[in-house]
Amino acid sequence: MRIKQTLTAMAAVCLLSVSLGSTIFANGSEFKDISSSVAKDQIMSLKDRNLVKGVTATEFQPQAKLSNAQGVQLIASGLQLSLAAIDFNKAPRASDLFSNVNDKAWFAEAFINAHYNGVDIPKDMDPSKSMTKEEFTYYLMGGLEKVGNLPMVKIAPTPITDNGDMNSMYEGSIQRSLLWKINSLDGAQNFNPKRNITREEAAIMLYNALEYLKAHLQS
Known part of the structure; x- marks a missing residue:
């Protein structure tokens, strides 16, 4: 694998900044099950930018548990992760990177894009299992920090009552997500x-992450 020198990290971030402020295309259908969701506005904003999809054309299923496959897809789509800045001797295959991901699965491309854009996904991740809050935070922050070229910062940790329940590997990402x-x-x-x-x-x-990235790019 060879990184293209003609596309710098800053250029990629600028392209993302432009896309965040505009609608890629408007879908004809609306989600019929989000009227009482606390995330209604965020979901519709993401949908209007073609950054999220529903479980069906008209259902987002806001209260459903997020599967690992859906989580990786959401991060890859929402952060617009791609292989545009990378050259390969041969096309990468999901099955070469992840033991439980079939190359023909609807989420295979998302796993590949996430992997090559700094999202630290376990090689043995089971796509069908539910994703925890700390796991989604860790993967989202990994992608966000890579895309935005965000510096690692030393912060005063926010007191968290159930800090002892966290996986220590995720703690830094969680603290930055709170900050x-x-x-x-x-x-x-x-x-x-x-x-x-x-x-x-x-x-x-995801909506909050994109808002932070937009503000960071404008600062």
Whole structure:
């Protein structure tokens, strides 16, 4: 694999910045099941930019648990991860990178794009299993920091009541997500890291991540 010198990280970020501010195309159908969702506005904003898709053409299923396959797809699509800046001797195959991902699966391309854009996905990830809040945070932040070329910063950690329940590998990403207002704690200052994240919660986090990236690019 050889990184193309003609496409710099800054250029890629600028392209993303432009796309975030415009609608790629408007879908004719609307989600019929998000009227009472706390993430209605965020979901529709992402849908209008063609950055998220529903489970069906008219259902987003906001309260459903997010599967690993859906989580990786959401991150890859939402951050517009691609292989545009990379040369390969031969086309990469998902099955060469992940033991449980079939090359013909609808999410195979998302796994490939995420992998080559800095998202640290386990090689043995089971696409059918539900993704936890801490896992989605870790993968989303990894993609965001790579795409935005964001510097690693030293921060004063936010006190989290259930900090002991976290996977220590994810703690830094979680803390940065709180600092950048991509995530938030509940009323008891819990993060609930091991809870399976819902599709609407993931949509809110993706929306917040894109808002942060847009603000970072403009600063």
